[in-house]
Amino acid sequence: MKPFDYIRATDPAAVQQAGGRIIAGGTNLLDLMKHQIETPATLVDVTRLEMTEIEQSENSLRIGSLVTNSELAAHETVRRDYSVLSRALLAGATGQLRNKATTGGNLLQRTRCPYFYDTTQPCNKRAPGSGCQAMEGANRILAILGASDKCIATHPSDMAVAMRALDARIEVESATKGTELLTMDEFYVLPGDNPEVETVLQQGDLITAVHLPAAPAGRQSYRKVRDRSSYAFALVSVAAIVNTEGGKITDAALAFGGLAPRPWRDSGVEEVLIGEAPSEALFDKAADVLVADAKGHGDNDFKIPLARRTMKAVLSELTGVS
């Protein structure tokens, strides 16, 4: 680990002034620092800031950036009205990690691509221009959607997948733009030619909260397929909210984890479903859309059929089609 300065921020302005790397729970950043994948000269500890509350108003829920994954999963309103989120959180990491992990930190956790973690290996995300060792290497856990020829990393979060299905918006405070509310597709940037850039955040920008709109109508589910029962990242995960009325699907929101560099949502999939009567054939059509542009890289080819099957099973569960 490289030596670093440590600053404990007392207000958001101090974060911007300090100009260092923000640390919250530290469960991801500290590992990255020990491996010298990230080598910040200054750490700005934001855990004393007032971002620890979950505030409820009539039409939304505002989750402070420092709310831990455990607290959020256990929150009464979340469990009742946003169960997809609660379940996604509980499907992630372990009890110990969830006690430390924060909402803001979880959104910004970095990929688990093995080559990213080994500084002796080429990796465009860690060392731009050095190449992507995963493309033709061990890529079982990597992306089939939204990737580029520079990087096929996945975003490993479960929480963010549920938030994507819930149309969450991320509240960011920046020195230049003040307070902004960003959709998740605005917040996360696809790798393209610059996989080292993962979000629109600039140095010193602070995530202050995540906003959830009013609880959606319909049934919710989070399903995570993984190599062991717990404490494993998703091979494929599906966050789904589906409402049916009079035998037809009226609303559908589907987001996917384990497949792409960011929580993946494809409006085309939802368009196939909405207005139709749920059926196996309909789900197949929607699945066709989901994987239309999917590209396997060898080890991870299996994710294409697995994503289909999992999505269809979740839709069956939510609509009662057997």
Next chain:
Amino acid sequence: MTEHLKMDKVQPRMLDETGQGAIHKPMTRPEGPLKVSGTATYAAEWSLPNMAEGVMVRAAITKGTCEIDESSVKDMPGFVGIYTDRMVRNSAQGTMGTNPVQPEGEVHYLGQPIAVAVAETLEQARDIAQSLAVKYTPADGAKTVMDDSTEFEDDDDPVDMGDLDKAMSEAAFSIDSLYTTKPHNSSAMEPHAAVADWEGDRVILRGSLQMLGFNKNELADSLGIDVSNVRILSPYIGGGFGSKLGISPECVAAAVASKKLGRPVRVVLHRNNVFEMITLRTETRQRMRLACDADGKLTAIGHENWQTNLPGESMAEPVDVATHFLYGGENRRYGQHIARLNRSASGAVRAPGEAVGQLGLENAMDELAEAAGIDPIEFRVRNIPEKSPESGLPYSSNALAQCLQEGAEMFGWSGRKGPKERLEGEWYLGMGVASAARSNILMESRANVTLNPDGTALVQTDMTDIGTGTYSILGQIAAEMLGIDPSKVTVELGDTDLPEASGSGGSWGAASAGSSVFLGAKGIRTKLAERLGCSPEELRLQDGVATGANNRRPLAELMDGPITEEGHIEPGSTSNDFEQAGFGAHFAEVAVNKVTGEVRVRRMLAAMAAGRILNAQTARSQVWGGQIWGIGTALTEEIQHDRRTGHIVNNDLAEYHIPVNLDVPDLDVHFVDERDDQSNPMQIKGIGELGLSGAGAAITNAIYNACGVRVYDYPATPDKIFPHLD
């Protein structure tokens, strides 16, 4: 005085007569409170005055040479030194007793230790290790995958009895299947660590090692010093599973650096280094050929294997070890082929041989039972031979049939149905069985036993407790033999200055070190009998009172001071004249998700016959560990190498998936009551590895029974199963 026994003939069943009641009891570990309160000092927890910290530097290429540029880091904060001399390439193979150092600057695999960076603090040492400039010159010809184009070193003299091909072609039923297993890592909870300090010419090494008698010689060899100048202390070990059998790179590096610096040096392997620098279990390919007649009697067994290791490593996984003696059949063929690859060295990992060989054999048995239309338990029972089928030796004891049958009854085997016949929501349910077998071994071992007039006792040996419960059972054996409560016995282990024991490995520790303690205590009994005026056979010792020849005296009255006896056991002709093995049967019930192919184990039962059970609790824990390991083997554990570089990509416990709590259901263990008279004077057999042997096969057989998908390529991750489901 020494009480010596060479195990040439059956010994009386003394432990059935002694009557203190300390044996077999489920006794908790005497050192347990120290461990849970953090006061048992593990190697890395030693902090000596003025100690420097070392971090291993790993090679970044697969094959070639390297030159280290010390000047690149000399000015970094806390820099103490970079040492490259006497580096060992990987941990030594078990029971070698030697560990030659590598020519400086050679790289044989990616992740190999090439230097140790020493600094004032761990963080500084790590920074220096990561910043060190190394100039690499890659060499051609690196080999990193075993495939059809690989050259193999073949076994010169494989067993070939009868005519396998003919038997296969003439059989009523036969199968010819290829099974593959991926490499495994021991993943002991405590990473390898060493603290070295020199007193003059003598190195004192605090390490985490399983076999100190061998390790002291290996360290002496690596350092080029006399073994009398080596003292190793290893009283507490957080798991070994074979990974700590041989001296490992951090021990040699710490000793070298400490000698040069004249100050203590600590080197702790990072988990990533443990995966790369420490021996792991080879991947295997296993071709299974089995044939039987119309009555389900085996006529042929073929078990051929392909595996990998670094050039120059002597260890080969004895994949077919249990196949030689488990089932009958006149036509038998074996073969072993080793590919020399530039990847981390292969070595012993818990139950070398059986852990993977039983997967091939026991799945093949299931396949053949099905082909023949016979229940898998009945099929196995029909094929248990009278005597060992190749050597013709009698079994010292063989309760396999009893394990299978009692186990089946307990597990509710009669409720088993066919593939896809039990569906619960999205989950197919099924049951599987597999036989367990593990050769039983006795090794030379010594211990001192001291009895004090106040009824306390002391056991001293350089034996290790790698988490198995050695402290408990050695205390229990001494207590039983001396007629005192186990709480009165102090056990001192893990110091090469104490009498040399077998070390922990091969499931021989309890039998070997235990027999030495038994013998030392027996020597004390002889002395007490003399003093009481009775024969040793007549002597009864219970609760600190000696009785015999119509005499009854408290120990304090019989003794004017402590009595110390050395116990010394040596294997004898019973090791050669009998096929000695523990046997057992594993049962598993699993659920397979018909959408995703995810497998969850619902319950397991192990019915084990391992001779006398010394401590029902620690023995059960060993079997639990084996069953859990079986879950990992069957479902999740695999080292993934980059095909181009041999780089281990999942070199941490986030991505190398050992089972977590939620993967482990209720585990049942049933011990079949047994005494093995040929094994040792206590009639016990090894249990630690037996509990693992076959456990994974019971799970994959259950997967087949649940959903009709036969897993040929371990582990059975979801991607191997769902494509075969509709």
